[in-house]
Amino acid sequence: MKEDKLAKAILGFVPEVHPGPHVLLLVLKLGAEGENEKLLEIFQKAFKDVSEPVKPDLRIVLLGRSRAGKSASGNTILSNDDAFDTPQRTEKCQKVTGNVGGQNVVVVDTPGLFHFKLREDDVVTEIKESISCAYPGPHMFLLVVSVDDKFTEEQQETVKIIQRTFGKNTMTYTMVLFTYGEKLKQKKTTIEQFIGTSSKLQDLIIQCQWKYHVFDNEHGSPEQVTDLLQKINGRIDMTGSHYTMEMLKEAEKALQQPQQQLVLRRGLGVSVPIDPKVGA
Known part of the structure; x- marks a missing residue:
């Protein structure tokens, strides 16, 4: 495979791991210095124009x-x-x-x-x-x-x-x-x-x-x-x-529980003191 096609093929795999890989592992063959140097050169060329990762919002x-x-x-x-x-x-x-x-x-x-x-x-x-x-x-x-x-x-x-x-x-x-x-x-x-x-x-x-x-x-x-x-x-x-919104819903639910218990106890005729902060 020609160098430019190989470089494009390497970059073509990046979208497959959206939003992007955490690390790239370049596997080299022992004892093949010349081949490894060529592969490293192609690898560097493939990513030289890739911008720095954008910081998340x-x-x-x-x-x-x-x-x-x-x-x-x-x-x-x-x-x-x-x-x-x-x-x-x-x-x-x-x-x-x-x-x-x-x-x-x-x-x-x-x-x-x-x-x-x-x-x-x-x-x-x-x-x-x-x-x-x-x-x-x-x-x-x-x-x-x-x-x-x-x-x-x-x-x-x-x-x-x-x-x-x-x-x-x-x-x-x-x-x-x-x-x-x-x-x-x-x-x-x-x-x-x-x-x-x-x-x-x-x-x-x-x-x-x-x-x-x-x-x-x-x-x-x-x-x-x-x-x-x-x-x-x-x-x-x-x-x-x-x-998260789910945490907010849990907080709202936790506030509603004392109110529900109060309504239930009053419905059963149980005398309970009025707490102005319940459900506040």
């Missing part, structure tokens, strides 16, 4: 309380100050896609919990839509927490609402993104020292398996985004998974 959902800096963080990640409208408080899920360091990155911004205009139930309903916006599901939830404030009861309740909404698997796919990191520099403290000021915040970091990152929103540099995406991509390489 990265899907991120921003979560947190209102005014934590979610929209600004989305703009920082995408290197686009106009990606999300920061002067306005987000009331609907917004999806923006951009190319960051050669990787297609999908960022979904969500309404903040404890929104001054929206009821909690409406916000929860809307943030559930983020899973569809990031279909087939986000690789990482970024729980945005401002270092400009203490880890308040409101922020702690935000975490509880997110866990109730997205279920027991949520923290596996959650990284805490601390915003306004420039405030730490002004106070001459570190993020680790800030985390150490609150046992509840320490518990959150542990639940997230020590996944956290800091953004300087005032003097942001491209390196802080590169570092963030490296952390997320590294996690994906380790787990090979993402949050």
Whole structure:
């Protein structure tokens, strides 16, 4: 077989292992140096014009309380100050896609919990839509927490609402993104020292398996985004998974079970105390 035809034949097998082989094994015959050198040359020519593999899409959902800096963080990640409208408080899920360091990155911004205009139930309903916006599901939830404030009861309740909404698997796919990191520099403290000021915040970091990152929103540099995406991509390489619609359905089912049991017990005439948080 001629060299050009052999090269085409080699490349012809690549689509058979879509989306592409993880490794190519070139089998050479011992004692046939001249033949092996020729085969290696043909092999190299066949793949010299093949481009570097395209990085898979990265899907991120921003979560947190209102005014934590979610929209600004989305703009920082995408290197686009106009990606999300920061002067306005987000009331609907917004999806923006951009190319960051050669990787297609999908960022979904969500309404903040404890929104001054929206009821909690409406916000929860809307943030559930983020899973569809990031279909087939986000690789990482970024729980945005401002270092400009203490880890308040409101922020702690935000975490509880997110866990109730997205279920027991949520923290596996959650990284805490601390915003306004420039405030730490002004106070001459570190993020680790800030985390150490609150046992509840320490518990959150542990639940997230020590996944956290800091953004300087005032003097942001491209390196802080590169570092963030490296952390997320590294996690994906380790787990090979993402949050799914099925996980959301399981979480909804888990919330419905106490309600169903309550209705059943009341139907049987069993007196039960009213718990305002059941099914919340």
